[in-house]
Amino acid sequence: MLRSTFAHIDLDAIAANYRAITAFVAGESPGGSPPSVIAVVKANAYGHGAGPVARALEQAGAEMLACADIEEAVALRTAGVRAGILVFGAMSVSDLGGLFEHDLVPTISTPTAARAVEAEAARRGTQIRYHLKIDTGMHRLGFRHDSLRQTLPELLASPHLQLAAVYTHFATAEDPEHPLMERQRAAFDGALATLADMGVPPMRRHAANSAAMLRDSRVWFDAVRPGLLLYGVPPPPLATTVLVHPAMRLVSRVVSIKGLRSGESVGYGARYTAALPRRIAVVPAGYADGLDRRLAGRGHVLVGGRRAPIVGSVSMDMITIDVSDVPCAPGDEVVLLGRQGGEVIDVREMAATIGTIPWEVLCRVGTRIERIYNPAEAF
Ligand SMILES: *Cc1c(COP(=O)(O)O)cnc(C)c1O
Secondary structure, eight states, rough: OOOOOOOEHHHHHHHHHHHHHHHHHTTSSSSSSSOEEEOOOHHHHHTTTTHHHHHHHTTOOOEEEEESHHHHHHHHHHHTOSSSEEEEEOOTTSOOOOHHHHEEEEEOOOOOHHHHHHHHHHTTTOEEEEEEEEEOOOOOEEETTHHHHHSHHHTTTTTTTEEEEEEEOOOOTTTOOOTTHHHHHHHHHHHHHHHHHHTTOOOOEEEEOHHHOOOOOOTTTEEEOGGGGEEEEEEEOOSSSSSSOOOOOEEEEEOEEEOOOOOOOEEEGGGGESSOOOOEEEOOOOOGGGGGGGGTOEEEETTEEEEEESSOOOOSOEEEEOTTTOOTTTEEEEEEEEEEEEEEHEEEEEEHHHHHHHHHHHSSOOSSSSEESSSSOOO
């Protein structure tokens, strides 16, 4: 059984996006070895479905994936992922067993996490490789770049912890006007110099999310960490020459059509009243599916290859659209995100319509939305 509202996920597009990004960072770093691509699949692969997406990326050549916490990483392993998995999140209050049982790479970003992972490794009589996170200005997680000499010696001396890489994360990468990214870049360079000065042997370094990667090849270092761009969406307001294609198409169907006489309203709160007679189609997708209530009166969908406005409130399970000018019938496909005919409603447009960012739009696609994969998973 398949609900009439579902998400079509194009795994070939994600694999092709991965290859396009790999070629982009390889092409522009002549000489030396090009940066590798750590494919970010946190939050259920930005709503696309973590297991299938991760396996497709692995088949496309990704040697390391990244996710938010140990639980997400264990789900990837359960889905059969064999590639390296970097866990971004703080380890301090996690159940750390999964790190060892599932061969994960933790980020160590606080002294508390360092002690907890060291203790767990010692208890198991094993060593574990980790990535060190430096706070260069985001001020969430990470060892402050300007006090490493005080904060790092205990971690570096931990007998069961092996430093495999060092990284930072930019706070303003998608805003070319903001001076913070340049300050963070300088602070990261300073931190690397401090580490060398403290006698730490050279190790892998990474810093760039999608936006930073598109903006400045100086922050590519040994690996880049794109998320959004992998799913075919350039982070606004940036444009890119990297040829990526959106991987998610969110579709539904017209279930019913009815006439609205002038003066009549539709939906909860009677928020939309027809000035003239209107033809209204009901589409079985609502805020429980991830459609924001602010789309009411602002957003559009595609039906019959044309744009139709969303009128009246977005309900939990339904929206109503004005199809007065669009020939359509019950059963016709409605595109909420994606292409139909020559028209497109992309994630950036939907995000801008409701005043949020594309990352949130993708992550909010509801859990009851079935993801249909193309090609049918050949695993
Ligand atoms: C989410 C995340 C990324 C990817 O960010 P995008 O903007 O989606 O490319 C990279 N690095 C870290 C640490 C992240 O948390």
